[in-house]
Amino acid sequence: MEHNTSYKFLDRIDSPEDLRKLPMEDLPEVCRELREMIIDELSRNPGHFGSSLGAIELTVALHYTFSTPYDRIVWDVGHQAYAHKILTGRRDKFCTNRKLNGLAPFPTPSESQYDTFTCGHASNSISVALGMAVSANLKKEAGRHIVAVIGDGSMSGGLAFEGLNNASATPNNLLIILNDNNMAIDRSVGGMKQYLLNLHTSEGYNRFRNAMSKQMAKWGLLTDERKNAIIRFNNSLKSLLMQQQNIFEGMNIRYFGPIDGHDTTSLIKVLNEIKDMNGPKLLHIHTVKGKGYKPAEECATEWHAPGKFDKTTGERIKQSTEGIPPLFQEVFGNTLLELAKSNDKIVGVTPAMPTGCSMNIMMKEIPERVFDVGIAEGHAVTFSAGMAKEGLIPFCNIYSTFMQRAYDNVIHDVAIQKLNVIMCLDRAGLVGEDGATHHGIFDIAYMRIIPNLTIAAPMDEHELRKLMFTAQKPDMGPFVIRYPRGRGFITDWKCQFEEIPIGKGRILKEGNDLAVITLGPVGHRARKAIEKAEQEKNISIAHYDLRFVKPLDTEMLNGIVKKFKKIITIEDGILAGGAGSAIIEFMSDNGFDDVKIKRIGINDRFVQHGTVDELYKICGLDEYSIYETIMLFSK
Numbered sequence: 001m002e003h004n005t006s007y008k009f010l011d012r013i014d015s016p017e018d019l020r021k022l023p024m025e026d027l028p029e030v031c032r033e034l035r036e037m038i039i040d041e042l043s044r045n046p047g048h049f050g051s052s053l054g055a056i057e058l059t060v061a062l063h064y065t066f067s068t069p070y071d072r073i074v075w076d077v078g079h080q081a082y083a084h085k086i087l088t089g090r091r092d093k094f095c096t097n098r099k100l101n102g103l104a105p106f107p108t109p110s111e112s113q114y115d116t117f118t119c120g121h122a123s124n125s126i127s128v129a130l131g132m133a134v135s136a137n138l139k140k141e142a143g144r145h146i147v148a149v150i151g152d153g154s155m156s157g158g159l160a161f162e163g164l165n166n167a168s169a170t171p172n173n174l175l176i177i178l179n180d181n182n183m184a185i186d187r188s189v190g191g192m193k194q195y196l197l198n199l200h201t202s203e204g205y206n207r208f209r210n211a212m213s214k215q216m217a218k219w220g221l222l223t224d225e226r227k228n229a230i231i232r233f234n235n236s237l238k239s240l241l242m243q244q245q246n247i248f249e250g251m252n253i254r255y256f257g258p259i260d261g262h263d264t265t266s267l268i269k270v271l272n273e274i275k276d277m278n279g280p281k282l283l284h285i286h287t288v289k290g291k292g293y294k295p296a297e298e299c300a301t302e303w304h305a306p307g308k309f310d311k312t313t314g315e316r317i318k319q320s321t322e323g324i325p326p327l328f329q330e331v332f333g334n335t336l337l338e339l340a341k342s343n344d345k346i347v348g349v350t351p352a353m354p355t356g357c358s359m360n361i362m363m364k365e366i367p368e369r370v371f372d373v374g375i376a377e378g379h380a381v382t383f384s385a386g387m388a389k390e391g392l393i394p395f396c397n398i399y400s401t402f403m404q405r406a407y408d409n410v411i412h413d414v415a416i417q418k419l420n421v422i423m424c425l426d427r428a429g430l431v432g433e434d435g436a437t438h439h440g441i442f443d444i445a446y447m448r449i450i451p452n453l454t455i456a457a458p459m460d461e462h463e464l465r466k467l468m469f470t471a472q473k474p475d476m477g478p479f480v481i482r483y484p485r486g487r488g489f490i491t492d493w494k495c496q497f498e499e500i501p502i503g504k505g506r507i508l509k510e511g512n513d514l515a516v517i518t519l520g521p522v523g524h525r526a527r528k529a530i531e532k533a534e535q536e537k538n539i540s541i542a543h544y545d546l547r548f549v550k551p552l553d554t555e556m557l558n559g560i561v562k563k564f565k566k567i568i569t570i571e572d573g574i575l576a577g578g579a580g581s582a583i584i585e586f587m588s589d590n591g592f593d594d595v596k597i598k599r600i601g602i603n604d605r606f607v608q609h610g611t612v613d614e615l616y617k618i619c620g621l622d623e624y625s626i627y628e629t630i631m632l633f634s635k
Contacts, residue, residue: 005040007033015089016063016114027064027264031056034083035292037094043311047098047105047433048079050289050296050303051151054181054261055080058149058285061267062177063087065275066145072116072132076125076150078106079304080179088114098433100610105435120437121402122375123157125150126176130163133172145175145275152180153352156374167280168251175275176253176282179261181289181300248282257284262291301355325488329426331461332483333358334494335468336395340366343472347387349373349396351380357397357426377402381409381421388419393472400425400440400482407446410478415452418477422468428457428482429520429572430602430616435609440482441602444519445577447480448550454502455480455550457520461493463547469497476502484521484572486612503551511542514634515564519546519571519579522621526570529626539634549579552586561592568598568633572621575601598633600626 009026010033013019022030034056042049060083062073068088075081085103086094089112096102107115117128129148136144154160155178167174248255256274259266267285274281289303290296295314296303308317340346340362348370354360363370373380377398384394398406403425414421428440447455454477458464464483471479508523509530518526523545530541544560546553546569560567569580580599587595602619616622620629 005037007037009033010037010086010091013087013091016068016087019060019063019087024064024265024268027060027268031060031264032292034060034086037086037091038082039293039311041094041097042082043309045095045097045099046305046307047082048305049293050300051079051181052082053293053296054287054289054291055149055179056083056291057262057264057267058177058179058287059083059087061264061271062147062149064264065268065271066147069113069116071145072129072147073114074116074125074129074132074146074148075107075119076148076154077122078119080149080151081107081119084114085112088112098435098609100608100614102609105433105609106437118437120434121405122154123150123159124163125154126160126163126167126174129176130167130170130172130174133174134170137171137173146173147175147177149177149179152178153375156352156376158376158378164248164251164253168253172280173278174280176280178257178282178284179287180258180284181261181287252280254279254281255284256281258286259283261285261287323491325461325491326493327358327486328461328464328483328488329356329358329485330361331464331488331493332397332424332426332468333361335465337362337365339468339472340369343393345391345393346472347371347392347394349380349384349387349394351375351377351398351402353397353399353426356399357424359395359397377406378409381406381423382413384421385409385413385417385419388414388421389417393420393422395422395424395468395472397424397426399438400428400443401431401438403443404446410447410453411450414478415450418452420474420476420478422471422476422479422481424468425480425482427485429484429522430607430612430619430621431485432612432615433609436606439607441573441607443480443482444549444571444573444579445581448582449577453478453480453550454548455482456500456548457482457546459518459521459523459545459547461488461490462495463500464488465493465495466498466500470500470502473499482520489521489524500547503548503553505547505553505556506545507542507556508545509541509543512540513564513566514539514630515542515544515560515567516630517544517546517560517567517569517579517583519549519569519573522570522572525616525621525623526626528623529630532623532627533630533634537631537634541630541634546579546583549582552582554586557583557586558590561587561590561595565594566596566598566633568600568630570600570621570626573601574604575599576604596633598629600629 009030035053038052090103093103098105104111106120108118109115125148129146133146246255259270288297289300306316336348348359348362350357350359350372352372352375354363354372359370373383380396380398384396387394425443428443431438447453456467458467467481516526516530530543534541569583571579578601580601584597600620607615
């Protein structure tokens, strides 16, 4: 389905080459049309709104200045890449963005040659782009420019600093664009600073600098060692005049800016003047999230991904929550505050997601005990470990897919010392439209092989509250609680706290012919499938909630394998190394060779984007697929 609105310029732009044919004075209108198209489409088909509106002028300037796709643009995260998609041949398919079999939610090379690298997790763009820049040098690809576009939020990630550190010491001509839409990493005010900005981005200055560089090289004076010394001297002089240090120039990365990221003409002028300079360089631009749409400009957090809205009034279209179970994250946030009020050792830690995980609830009432550490998952875990070592009880909430980035920290800094860090993995399982980079399907497999961990998955909101209460008890050690994105199942969710015995599952339904063992909320789909199967076939099915992946309830499993010769395991995660694998290992180790097991979960694959219900059906985890498996396996 193509877009319905007609656009004077966009309808004629099928690639950046078409964009580059336009005179520069037409580009502001191109930006206006892009903004109109994104607002119109996202009002009906939700996506990442504010970031994309804020990067429109930058996107146009980049594709106008550089010869993409030969020149490489590496986007960080990809939240800001909708204008990029529209300008690179995907305009008429933009209405399928984030839909099943439609455009991917983030740039991916499998979709377009203009998407130079997979992105979805933050802070990798500088490292990726540096690798491409070094490759271009080694392959002698003359004139190939490499650009990394990174937001100020992503700059808090350790990988970004590792990339900067390597870029400062490796021969390259990388251009890093710091898209600063909130926090000024390098504040610059006053006339002298503006003078230095103009000087360093002026065509005359650059001609003079390049001419002097060539002459000094010709005289044999500009060796690599002397070149770095000259840059350091220049940076020191600038720091003295500006009365402030610049972290980038301290690493021998030439710094330009900050400049207005919504002035397309100025952006193109500056990009043209610095793109051919030798050595790594960084252009710092200021932008506004949600630029051009007042509601988004005024409340950037809510309009990061606002869902459907009325584009005329700016009113977000929300379903009534009356009588509807709360989000799992809301139960977590309210329960954390409740526990923290009764236990002054409890602290909260989140890597830049206080609203996303609902830790903002505790942050509002007890701000001194909640720590937003920025996009720095590894640091979040080790920081939590440090507090735990001194007797505090950190609830470290990290989305399952992002916890992958802190794996060594969990092993080295938490598990070895048996520290009481409670790692709450939000968005565990299939998450829907954000796709392969965001599904939390690997945590069971990668966590359960680590010694000293307790790993649990609540089936509902009551179980989540009880597990959180249990985890903060003294001497519990490292505790992992995984729970999904979306709403729970119980409207009256605020149950009394009670401690759950570690490593103990529970029987949900007795049966005689077949046993179904589930882990987490997928048990609700299994329960409906079991009811349907029993109604249509003369079969008695038992249903068990495993509850703990580690330690396993060996007493319960012993009883199951002795009673049943057929067992089905169901989990919202990858099958390899998952809960079903743990049960098979238990059976093999204890000589139960005559029991047949059928595992239901996610096969060896990366799952695409789509609604959660669509993806559950594709992966065989929906109610009907589970029912079919039961019917076939019970024969």
